[in-house]
Amino acid sequence: MNIAAFPTKGERTRAHIVAAASGLFWRHSFHGVSVDLVAEAADVNKATVYRYFADKRDLALAVIRYNGEMTIAEVFEANFENLAEPQDCLAAIYRMVYGAHLGMQQDTGDLHGCPIVGLALELGQDMPEIREEAQRIFDQVEIYLSRIAAAAAARLNRDANAESQGRTLTQLLHGAFASARVASDPSRILDAGHASLELIGFPEKSILNKEQSGS
Amino acid sequence: MNIAAFPTKGERTRAHIVAAASGLFWRHSFHGVSVDLVAEAADVNKATVYRYFADKRDLALAVIRYNGEMTIAEVFEANFENLAEPQDCLAAIYRMVYGAHLGMQQDTGDLHGCPIVGLALELGQDMPEIREEAQRIFDQVEIYLSRIAAAAAARLNRDANAESQGRTLTQLLHGAFASARVASDPSRILDAGHASLELIGFPEKSILNKEQSGS
Amino acid sequence: MNIAAFPTKGERTRAHIVAAASGLFWRHSFHGVSVDLVAEAADVNKATVYRYFADKRDLALAVIRYNGEMTIAEVFEANFENLAEPQDCLAAIYRMVYGAHLGMQQDTGDLHGCPIVGLALELGQDMPEIREEAQRIFDQVEIYLSRIAAAAAARLNRDANAESQGRTLTQLLHGAFASARVASDPSRILDAGHASLELIGFPEKSILNKEQSGS
Amino acid sequence: MNIAAFPTKGERTRAHIVAAASGLFWRHSFHGVSVDLVAEAADVNKATVYRYFADKRDLALAVIRYNGEMTIAEVFEANFENLAEPQDCLAAIYRMVYGAHLGMQQDTGDLHGCPIVGLALELGQDMPEIREEAQRIFDQVEIYLSRIAAAAAARLNRDANAESQGRTLTQLLHGAFASARVASDPSRILDAGHASLELIGFPEKSILNKEQSGS
DNA sequence: AATGAATGAGGCTTCATTCAT
DNA sequence: CATGAATGAAGCCTCATTCAT
Structure with missing residues (x-):
């Protein structure tokens, strides 16, 4: 993923979260990973995750x-x-x-x-x-x-x-x-x-x- | 599953639970199914599930x-x-x-x-x-x-x-x-x-x- | 409320929760009271509240x-x-x-x-x-x-x-x-x-x- | 509300927020309405609400x-x-x-x-x-x-x-x-x-x- | 052998609020 | 003057599990 390809800060944060979630879901399955853990892995607050994704399912889709x-x-x-x-x-x-x-x-x-x-x-x-x-x-x-x-x-x-x-x-x-x-x-x-x-x-x-x- | 192959009532109950859990895990994944749901599908009390299986993981193994x-x-x-x-x-x-x-x-x-x-x-x-x-x-x-x-x-x-x-x-x-x-x-x-x-x-x-x- | 009028333990617990919630909602409004607080006031675990009421709204109705x-x-x-x-x-x-x-x-x-x-x-x-x-x-x-x-x-x-x-x-x-x-x-x-x-x-x-x- | 009665832009924005909040609180109660919703209804950024009101309670008072x-x-x-x-x-x-x-x-x-x-x-x-x-x-x-x-x-x-x-x-x-x-x-x-x-x-x-x- | 009742921990989501720009 | 972005705390609800009967 070319991080620099995301111009605004928000887009970068979003991409960062997706990348973190991708790795976790891969290793531990969707249900096996909590949103808390995703937030921690992406180094953002849990509420920030919900700023970019309507819910956990939306994150799975991304x-x-x-x-x-x-x-x-x-x-x-x-x-x-x-x-x-x-x-x-x-x-x-x-x-x-x-x-x-x-x-x-x-x-x-x-x-x-x-x-x-x-x-x-x-x-x-x-x-x-x-x-x-x-x-x-x-x-x-x-x-x-x-x-x-x-x-x-x-x-x-x-x-x-x-x-x-x-x-x-x-x-x-x-x-x-x-x-x-x-x-x-x-x-x-x-x-x-x-x-x-x-x-x-x-x-x-x-x-x-x-x-x-x-x- | 040949129900008759299980002589005692306990063995039948156990087999019944496994069969119910198998169907549910298949359709909705392991983490997507609660022990409550397994018990309901098997038509037994939740505590009965725990009489036959140490925990949910043990059930997955079965x-x-x-x-x-x-x-x-x-x-x-x-x-x-x-x-x-x-x-x-x-x-x-x-x-x-x-x-x-x-x-x-x-x-x-x-x-x-x-x-x-x-x-x-x-x-x-x-x-x-x-x-x-x-x-x-x-x-x-x-x-x-x-x-x-x-x-x-x-x-x-x-x-x-x-x-x-x-x-x-x-x-x-x-x-x-x-x-x-x-x-x-x-x-x-x-x-x-x-x-x-x-x-x-x-x-x-x-x-x-x-x-x-x-x- | 005549507590003795509820024969089973479950019915008593339920009535206890309703009475506790009633007092809290009265004083602090519905949205002003958390389910946590209701549980604490009724001296039961939060999950017990949800054993008797589908959700917080259901509790309000009761x-x-x-x-x-x-x-x-x-x-x-x-x-x-x-x-x-x-x-x-x-x-x-x-x-x-x-x-x-x-x-x-x-x-x-x-x-x-x-x-x-x-x-x-x-x-x-x-x-x-x-x-x-x-x-x-x-x-x-x-x-x-x-x-x-x-x-x-x-x-x-x-x-x-x-x-x-x-x-x-x-x-x-x-x-x-x-x-x-x-x-x-x-x-x-x-x-x-x-x-x-x-x-x-x-x-x-x-x-x-x-x-x-x-x- | 006589909008013309508010000379400066800031006063108009403030009045606009109060009017929006008033309608929402009326219909859905205070706790039933989030500051997010107020901001959206008033068509201003959430942070703008906090420019004019110290907190949500202050808004309720207004x-x-x-x-x-x-x-x-x-x-x-x-x-x-x-x-x-x-x-x-x-x-x-x-x-x-x-x-x-x-x-x-x-x-x-x-x-x-x-x-x-x-x-x-x-x-x-x-x-x-x-x-x-x-x-x-x-x-x-x-x-x-x-x-x-x-x-x-x-x-x-x-x-x-x-x-x-x-x-x-x-x-x-x-x-x-x-x-x-x-x-x-x-x-x-x-x-x-x-x-x-x-x-x-x-x-x-x-x-x-x-x-x-x-x- | 089986169950109704109970619980601590944790899950998802939203809140009020602040900060940097 | 205004906003996009971020956050800690808290809210609702469900989970796996245990206990007393």
Whole structure:
């Protein structure tokens, strides 16, 4: 999050609260985190939280939107420069997710799964907007992954149903997060990455196992 | 749940509470359901709940175990008679999951995802036992799915890494639940089913689309 | 309130809370009293208050009903034995109200007005049930006072509109409470009492100024 | 409120806030209205409210004074031109109060009682200044009504205790407001008006029922 | 085996108020 | 003169839990 992108003080405070809440909800679930704790983590008074969000649910909505924007921008958009080599693009995405999981494990000793799905699972029934927002995000993810599948098929001169593959890739990504969290094992991310690469026709494990680059 | 399997009245009461809590936690999450509500749904006094469970966390543990046993017994064990035709076995599993989702949507207007992953995601950080129990369950699931993969490879005279495929099949199953819930669309289950069948070498969509059988 | 009239422990606790709340609302208004304070005054835990009342408004409703029953029973019903002498009956009512005001002033240094009108004025707009309950109570009061007016006319062989007089007597009673509170002067009660007696044809001040008889 | 009477901008802003607060306190009670709401209704920033009033209590004091001045000026002073016919004077006062209640009922669907008594009842115990201010106002009202009683006695060549009658007329006016609010019925105002006219020796109902004259 | 009653702690939200600009 | 931003305290309500019967 580029803090400087928020011109007014209020906007910065708001963004600060969202970021703090995002981290907490991710780790401890929505209901597992009190507004008190969010305020403390954001280093603002509890009443300030309510200046920017109508209620805790409204905060959850802001958090899931924030998570969506971050994910799209930093995980997908950022790795789409080199779509000419779709396998590298997909590998870069998985490497980034893997790296994030390694960091998580070092920082907190645990893996927290996908923050978007986490909120959507917990609140989907009682807060339909949350589920709908998550759906919008994963629709975009599916589009990105379909484009990778299509590019891969083109590169290999293959005939493939890119849309269907995009969906499967998306579901594998969901599975990567879920199984990594349940097993508390980041290597599950790599497993799903390899399976994904194999699905689009690049079974060589070396693609994903390249050296990592930056944070 | 086979009520008759619990001989004493106490055991029946306990099982009744677990079943009620399981449904509520599934729909509204652990923290989203009060012990009051569980007691009311189970039609017992709140203090009775505490006669059978040390605290709410203990109840969560019983619920996840109950969900695990049910899943293994009714979804996997029950469909393993005809392993001779592994593709039919996998299709039967997915058809069952799909049917359950259709029922859910009719009953409550919404899909609730995998109850085991739901609890594990919500409580994994603050209740490691829950995560570990979930891991045990999905380890079993992975073994079942690996056996299907191995049988399929044998049937097709293929050389395949059944273990690795079992993991991918498990992750696809996670993805099926997650994306069905997020999209609120049961057909995502079928998508994952087809992808799974294709993965083990049976791309014909007709396998999964057969007529359904029984409840 | 006859505490022994409530058989179960719960009913006693409930009645205890209502009585405590009644006194506090009377003195400090509804919004001026916190549920915490009510609980403390009733010597029960706050959560116990919510076991018996859905919310604070529900408590207000119980309080106004309690006030109504008490008023009708102890101020009107109790003084209607000797309706044969309507002027004495009316005088007894006013003497009782006056005595209550004297006690109030000694106990708390202030007069609190009519507890029913107080709640109705404060909450009438936002809680119509409160206003309606108050209306029901004062409809009864008006009937009692009309009967006095009718009996007085009969006693004096006069022709009088007892209903219209009953309304005026009721309004004078309202005025007695209001002006006593605003002036912080119990003698306003006696002023209204004398005016009321004069209205029904008994202008002798001695009627109301008789010796008082116990609480 | 004659806005032009406030020369400086600050005085106008202050008067604007008082008027907004007066309306809100009248309808929803003092504790039932937040400073936020007052600021919003007055269309000024909350901090601006605190520029003109030390705290919320100070605002309540200003409101009750404002209500007192308005009442004395517009209800009593304005109707005292024709004291030569005291019965018409009293009738004009009641007609004005009645008209205000009709308007209230059309505008908000409810009657709010006397705003001065409302505040005094709610805050009398915890803000003695409020009660004292109300007392001062009603002392004036009593003087006005005593003068009417005296003039009426003179007109009818009667011997009457004007002071005592003034007090009763004041109490009847209190009763008019209270019973109109409790019954949510403006006609109670007219009832008290007729009773008041009868008290000063003018029982003909036609006096009050004359045609009304403008706002 | 089961329950009605009670509770301390904590949750969400709003209040009156102040500060810096 | 006015305001956007911030805050500590307090308000209403619910939670998980225990006790006495």
